[in-house]
Amino acid sequence: MSHSSIVSTNPNNQFNFSGGPGALPESVLLQVQEAIIRVPEVGLSVLGISHRSDWFTQVIAELETNIRRLLGLSSNYHVLFLQGGATQQFSMVPMSLLHEKSQPAEYLHTGYWSGKVIHEAKRTSHIREIWTGEPNGFSRLPFDDELNFSPYAPYIHYVSNETVEGLQFHRVLGLDDVPRICDMSSDFLSKPCEADRFALIYAHAQKNIGPAGVTVVLIRDELVNYMRTDLPGFLDYHNQIQAHSNFNTPPVFAIYVVLLVTRWLINEIGGVERMAELNTHKARTLYQCLDNSDGFYRGHVIKPDRSMMNVSFNLTSLELEKNFLTEAQSAGFFGLAGHRAIGGIRASIYNAVSLTAVEKLVEFMDDFQLRHQHKSHLK
Numbered sequence: 001m002s003h004s005s006i007v008s009t010n011p012n013n014q015f016n017f018s019g020g021p022g023a024l025p026e027s028v029l030l031q032v033q034e035a036i037i038r039v040p041e042v043g044l045s046v047l048g049i050s051h052r053s054d055w056f057t058q059v060i061a062e063l064e065t066n067i068r069r070l071l072g073l074s075s076n077y078h079v080l081f082l083q084g085g086a087t088q089q090f091s092m093v094p095m096s097l098l099h100e101k102s103q104p105a106e107y108l109h110t111g112y113w114s115g116k117v118i119h120e121a122k123r124t125s126h127i128r129e130i131w132t133g134e135p136n137g138f139s140r141l142p143f144d145d146e147l148n149f150s151p152y153a154p155y156i157h158y159v160s161n162e163t164v165e166g167l168q169f170h171r172v173l174g175l176d177d178v179p180r181i182c183d184m185s186s187d188f189l190s191k192p193c194e195a196d197r198f199a200l201i202y203a204h205a206q207k208n209i210g211p212a213g214v215t216v217v218l219i220r221d222e223l224v225n226y227m228r229t230d231l232p233g234f235l236d237y238h239n240q241i242q243a244h245s246n247f248n249t250p251p252v253f254a255i256y257v258v259l260l261v262t263r264w265l266i267n268e269i270g271g272v273e274r275m276a277e278l279n280t281h282k283a284r285t286l287y288q289c290l291d292n293s294d295g296f297y298r299g300h301v302i303k304p305d306r307s308m309m310n311v312s313f314n315l316t317s318l319e320l321e322k323n324f325l326t327e328a329q330s331a332g333f334f335g336l337a338g339h340r341a342i343g344g345i346r347a348s349i350y351n352a353v354s355l356t357a358v359e360k361l362v363e364f365m366d367d368f369q370l371r372h373q374h375k376s377h378l379k
C-alpha cells in the first residue's frame with residue numbers, strides 16, 4: 001500500500017475541506033459521541049429516543065429559539081425542520097405557490113445548483129428564468145442593471161451561495177413587494193442574512209450546521225396564506241407547520257446535532273456576526289494566496305462575487321491539478337477535489353473549518369507552487 005493511500009484513510013479531522021457534508025466543530029463531535037451512548041439529561045442513546053418524548057419536544061423548541069436568536073428573526077416566521085434535503089424544497093416551493101393561472105415565478109440561474117432548482121421547478125410549474133450565467137461559464141453573478149424584476153411575479157427564487165462554482169451574493173436581490181425565496185444551503189448561519197427580508201428561506205444542515213438528514217425552512221406567516229392545501233400531506237407546508245416539524249418521524253439525531261451546533265455558535269463563537277468575521281478572515285487568507293500566486297492558482301470567479309464558503313480554483317494544467325490533489329491528500333488535507341461538474345480544486349471553508357486549518361492549507365499551497373511552478377509554463 002502506498003504512503004498516500006494510508007494517509008487518505010486517516011485524514012486529519014481538522015483539515016476537512018469537503019464541499020458537504022462538511023466539517024463539524026470538535027466540541028460538538030465530542031458531545032455527539034457521548035449522546036450516541038447516552039444523552040446526559042435522559043440516560044438513553046440519542047438514536048433510541050422517541051420523537052414524541054418531552055425531551056425531543058424541548059430539543060425542537062430550543063433549536064427554534066436559537067435560530068430565531070441567531071438571525072434576529074421576527075415572531076411572524078415559522079421555523080421548520082424537514083426531510084428530503086434542499087432538493088425537496090426545489091419542488092415543494094413551486095408546487096405550493098404556483099397554479100395554472102399564476103404569473104410565472106422568476107428564477108435566477110447562477111450556477112450548478114440553481115440549474116437543478118430550475119429544472120425541478122419547470123417539471124411542475126410555469127416559471128421564468130430571468131438571468132443565466134451559462135454564457136460566461138458561471139464565473140460571475142448578475143449586475144443590478146441586468147436584472148429586471150416583475151412586480152407581478154408570485155415570487156423570485158435564487159441561491160445565495162453557489163457551492164460548486166464558489167459564487168456568493170453579497171446583497172439581497174429583488175423587489176420588496178415580491179416574496180423572496182432563497183436556497184441558503186451553503187451559507188446559512190455563516191453570517192447575518194437579513195432573514196426578515198425573505199418570505200421563505202431553506203437550507204439543508206450538512207454544510208455549516210450539522211449532518212445530512214434535516215433541512216431548516218423559515219416561512220413568513222403571510223406567505224402560508226397563498227400556499228395550496230391540496231398537496232399530498234407530507235408536501236403541504238400547512239401540515240408541517242401544524243405538526244411542529246413532527247408530521248411523521250423526524251430525523252431526531254440530525255436535529256439534535258443541529259441544536260448542538262447552534263449552542264456552539266451562540267456560546268463558543270458569540271453569534272453569527274462574529275462567525276462572519278472569522279469566515280471573512282479565513283476566506284481572505286485563502287484568496288490572498290491565489291492572488292499572490294502570479295497566475296499559478298486561478299480563481300474560478302470574478303473577485304466581487306467570490307464566496308466566503310467555497311473557494312474554487314484551477315491550476316495551469318490537469319496534470320498539475322492531479323499532482324496537487326495527490327500531494328494534498330498525502331499531507332492530510334481532505335475534500336479538495338472540485339465538484340464533478342466542473343473539476344479543478346475546491347476548498348470549502350464552512351463554519352467549523354478553523355483559521356489554523358486554512359493557514360496550514362495556504363502553507364501547503366505556497367510550498368507546492370515553489371516546487372512545481374517551473375512546470376506551469378508561467379516562469
Ligand code: PMP
Pocket residue numbers: 020084085086087088113159161162163164183184185186204
Ligand atoms: N442547494 C445547494 C446550494 C447545494 O449546495 C446543494 C448540495 N450540495 C443542494 C441544494 C442539494 O441539497 P440536498 O442534497 O440536501 O438535496
